[in-house]
Amino acid sequence: MPDATRPLPDLVLGDAVVDRDALRRSEPDLIERLLAVATTRVLDVRGASVPQRRTQLLWRAPQAQDRQWFDTGGVVLYLGHTSHGPALAVLRPQDDAPVPAPTGERPGDAATATTSEDGGDDAPSWRTLRDIGLELSGDDLACVTAAVALDQWHATHTHCPRCGALTIVVEAGWVRRCEADGSHHFPRTDPAVIMAIVDESDPDDSRLLLARGPRWKGPHRSVLAGFVEPGESFEQAVARETFEESGVEVTDVRYLGSQPWPFPASVMIGCLARAVTTPLRAQEGEIEEIGWYSRADVRQGLADGSLALPGRLSIARALIEHWYGEPLP
Template sequence: MSSSAPVAVVPPLGLLPLARTAVDRGSDRRVAADLFEQIRTNPATRVMYMAGGKALINSTEVVLAPVAETGFGDVPIYLGRTLADAQEPAGTDVVLVTLAQEDPLLEIDGARWASLREVAVLLGELDAALFVEAAAVSNWHAAHTHCPRCGAATVPEQGGWVRRCPQDNSQHFPRTDPAIIVAITDPQDRILLGSAAAWKGNRYSTLAGFVEPGESLEAAVIREVAEESGLTVHSPQYLGSQPWPFPCSLMLGFTARTEDTATTPDGVEISDVRWFTREELGEAVASGEITIASGISIARNLIERWYGGPITEPEVEAQA
């Protein structure tokens, strides 16, 4: 039981765009049965709105509105208290209200509905933290409405951080799916990038995959690389993580090495894998021959850490 503020921990990979800590999630507050009653009557309380995975955004900020007369809706989620920020005083309670559809009446002062992918790079520390948290937990509610034991409809509790089954009293907690992502290098310090069969265009990225039940992160790195590229890697080193709420992943970034350079893409998930020197990658991206992951992704951060700095893209290239 603690209300101390989260501390920013800088992993070897540096501060990642979606790994923010500007919200004190206030887990001590969630247990109060009358939490939403208490904060609803506080004029300082702010509401973040989402609908269909999009949040209400004004220019480069998440709209944090006063509590409406209609209240918080069916599944309010307590996002926590703000830490110091230019926009809101520290200690402001923020509630996520999820609407069945976008409400045009809320689009005042140029506010619009936008996805996290669209606006992540525009947002400040607090707003990015709120949007990542809100997206992740609301995705869980949307996909976990019923009890996995008996099939009864479950009921949100504890500020929206638990769902309880009224039939068997079981509690169900928000789920996060760990996925490893790995920058593989060979003895010449080239990097291996793969192109997924499902991707449009000539896009290349670091290999990645979900951790399976009963598997360590390191074992997942070795297995995924072998499956997707045919390579045997060793010495997986953890570099940092960031949530990736599309819909519920946690990306765990690694490096790994191989002496083996003959690749065999699986041909199903991965259609091609290629080794790049720094010069080759720089040229391939600059010329538009290939595209790489956007700046908000851990993949881009892994690639640029190996590259030694930002990779320049053609001016007009729109990133997915």
């Protein structure tokens, strides 16, 4: 039997780390100074996508246009100090820009290719974090995760929530300030619990609660999840969401691990909880199918195609494999 108290291993987005070097964000003219240094690494971000060729993220050197972009109010972020030096992200509008060329190539060389399908293996393309999360690692992956999260926040928080005035970007891209009332606004991260609910009435053959929401079709099943509400602890959110969606009452809520999930702004808090009741009542409009699955059910479902599980980037997959006791095909 797996050790139910072991924290979740191998969370792809949760394990990626970069030295954010956050104390530098308040240095005067940090972005301007870094843009003037040829060894600074720049990552373009457009519509929460980043440029990639083969499995490599396309970093480039600063260009004169970056300074123009910054001077006219465009967002340039300081991502931190990577193993190859300081890194910036240039947040471009969705309709902007062909795929940028990597350092050492002329920008026009790469401009005609927009997708890997029509451009062949060597063609750079804009890719989302969902597409490339499993191909990147280390500070590359951490930089993309932070840049994509901040790109989506900046795109939707241009005005002050207090007075409606336009805000300006400060702190190297990590804060917006309202010039009318001086208020500061910080990037949002919305906590969401995601939970492996286990029925241990037969301790030798525990069963896992898996469900399908209306947005998924066919054999796809996953564990339950939901946003933490104001005034609520993670444990309370697990119990409330589980009861609302399935009718199951739970106890012994344990934290197993977390990872950022910037689609657009979540952090997923992975938990394990034990079912106190097992009859199921699917929440109308939220859950279309729900059931208890033994390990044999999971094995059989995956073998005959009647069950499909979430992808390996997700903490849902890690929670399911943690309960199962080993990686699943």
